[in-house]
Amino acid sequence: MNKELNYLDRNEFNFTPSDEVVNAIKNFDIRKLAFYTRIYDEGKKSIFSEFLAEYYGIDEKQILLGYGAEDLLKMAVHYFLTGEDGNRKMFIPKFSWWYYKSIADEVNGNTMLYPVYETDDSFAYDFEALKKMIDEEQPKIMLVASPNNPTGNGLTVDELELLAQMLPETSVMLVDEAYASYVTSDISYIKDMIERHPNIIFCRTLSKFYGLPGLRWGFGFVGKGEMMERFGRYANKYLGYDRLSEEVAIAAIKSESHYREIANVMDEARAMYTEEIGPLPGFKVYKSIANFILIKYPIELKEALEAEFASQSYKVKFMNEPDINTHMRITLGRREQNRLVCDVIKRIALNNK
Structure with a gap:
């Protein structure tokens, strides 16, 4: 055999998943599947987005939910690369997940690799060269993966802030943080950055640190302003999300x-x-x-x-x-x-x- x-x-x-996750599945009230998850009275997306709002200290309207982080990334890339301004340029790191280019190709996006160089024991960004590229090309999206797949390197909060300051407000900084929970349990910087920068999107997932790739839950946070409000309406699922998986997701983050x-x-x-x-x-x-x-x-x-x-x-x-x-x-x-x-x-x- x-x-x-x-x-x-x-x-x-x-x-193995946590006991809290196992119990959330075992004790789920099957009758909940007869009703949509959206909290109509309060205008909220789901009990999961409401939980995330409290957990991260962020306005629920600035929270995105999706079918894994890949769903959020795809929605953002497709939405912003097909805008009325006609700008289809997207920056991605030289060494990164093949999926980024693939989803840009689906809408005839023009992906450009920005420099990443090898160090003694890691990989790092060439911020000076990147700043020059931004000034010359004025990309619609700059995608940042921190930590990055497959290199494993990440950016500090100060480096993320530096990148955000490099971009014009008409550009979008799309931050893929699928692996970020391995770096630190500190999440306060997300609220700080989306309050300062209206053109930023953070994407996270339950697939990596919380070990639930089969659950397909992604969540994100966006800056305030008209551009992100429009994207939020585009990304929102009006009738809500999976009743079982949102309870499992909450149990995972609580454990x-x-x-x-x-x-x-x-x-x-x-x-x-x-x-x-x-x-x-x-x-x-x-x-x-x-x-x-x-x-x-x-x-x-x-x-x-x-x-x-x-x-x-x-x-x-x-x-x-x-x-x-x-x-x-x-x-x-x-x-x-x-x-x-x-x-x-x-x-x-x-x-x-």
């Missing part, structure tokens, strides 16, 4: 401590990879603040690595994009999964000296 595959190539969740413990397991894995794989000849382990780690390896070992992982019923992501095609991205999983992956890499590296 074949072993069950261990998927460490998709940045999914290899742990932060459970997921923070899992994040600590991932911290251990990052340290293990850095200490044990980093010194191997031809290998480089990059600093990551997401639920995956990027490792550069000698390309001549690729076939042996793929074969050995397959024999162990494991899958990791071998990158094939330009300038990053000698790298593999590995989802951080349970301790035994992380240990096996590390041992496979060491065995192949040492056997092929």
Whole structure:
């Protein structure tokens, strides 16, 4: 009988959900499915958006809900790249998720890569070069991924603020924060930034830190002003959202401590990879603040690595994009999964000296 595959190539969740999430499903009142979720009397979207408003201290009207963060990203890109001004330019990081370009292509958007350079142990933005690009091209959207997939690097709040100040108010700063909860539990900067910048959108998800990619919940926050008010009306689902999933979503966010413990397991894995794989000849382990780690390896070992992982019923992501095609991205999983992956890499590296 074949072993069950261990998927460490998709940045999914290899742990168990919190007890609060399990109980929310077990105790759900099925009769609620007979009614729409929208709180008509108060003009609110759902009990989830109402919860988020209180949790983040943000006006409920500035909250977006979607079918995963990908839904919010797609709606924003399609909406703003098809505006009356005809500006279809969108900036995306040089090394980033292929999906960004794909959704821009769907509306004939013109994507332009802004510079990201490799450092000793990470990747970083060239802010001076980016400022020059913004001044010359005047993009409609500048997409920022923090932390970024597949590189694992992120931006500080001060760096996000610097980027926001670079953009004209007619441009939109679209911030993909799918992995942000791994960085810090501080969320106060979101409210501060959307109050100062009417042209900013933050997108988050329950798929990564909260381990619910199958639930398909994304949420976001927008600045105030006419431009974002119009987008909010476009993105809003008038009759509301899934009654069961919104209760599960609330339960997940309320059980932060459970997921923070899992994040600590991932911290251990990052340290293990850095200490044990980093010194191997031809290998480089990059600093990551997401639920995956990027490792550069000698390309001549690729076939042996793929074969050995397959024999162990494991899958990791071998990158094939330009300038990053000698790298593999590995989802951080349970301790035994992380240990096996590390041992496979060491065995192949040492056997092929």
